[in-house]
Amino acid sequence: MDAAAGLVARLRRLGYTVAGTAPGVYEVTARAGRPLHRRPRLFLPDDVLAEYVTALRHDADDAGLAPLDLIETHIEEELDSVDPEGRNRTTALGVRRDHAGRPEWFVTQDPRPPSPEAGPGHRWDAGGPDDGPP
Numbered sequence: 001m002d003a004a005a006g007l008v009a010r011l012r013r014l015g016y017t018v019a020g021t022a023p024g025v026y027e028v029t030a031r032a033g034r035p036l037h038r039r040p041r042l043f044l045p046d047d048v049l050a051e052y053v054t055a056l057r058h059d060a061d062d063a064g065l066a067p068l069d070l071i072e073t074h075i076e077e078e079l080d081s082v083d084p085e086g087r088n089r090t091t092a093l094g095v096r097r098d099h100a101g102r103p104e105w106f107v108t109q110d111p112r113p114p115s116p117e118a119g120p121g122h123r124w125d126a127g128g129p130d131d132g133p134p
Helices: 003-013 046-063 066-082
Strands: 016-022 023-033 042-044 089-095 102-107
Touching: 003 016, 003 066, 016 089, 016 102, 023 066, 046 089, 046 102, 066 089, 066 102
Parallel strands: 042 089
Antiparallel strands: 016 023, 023 042, 089 102
């Protein structure tokens, strides 16, 4: 079994619904039967993933894990983390090549909408004029 298929199988055992959409690209649509609003794309191209696993061996050994265990942990953290409104904003994650052609982990998220209490014209200045001694 290749590394991508192994990771997808692990995610499915954890309760994620994962479907392949193209070679090395998967869509995560639910966790434990609960639909995911953004349906993030998981990018695990075989060649880049194999290089990333090799590059990750030292960090994984330091953490006492196998590289695939560490990648699985990164995936779970990104798919399960929520903002203060209880929403996961992850739209894509996985491995890709950086500008120099090296494999790297990446995550993209939708931006959070501006907070209503911090609208335009509101600003907090540390050390302002009222912060001096009494």
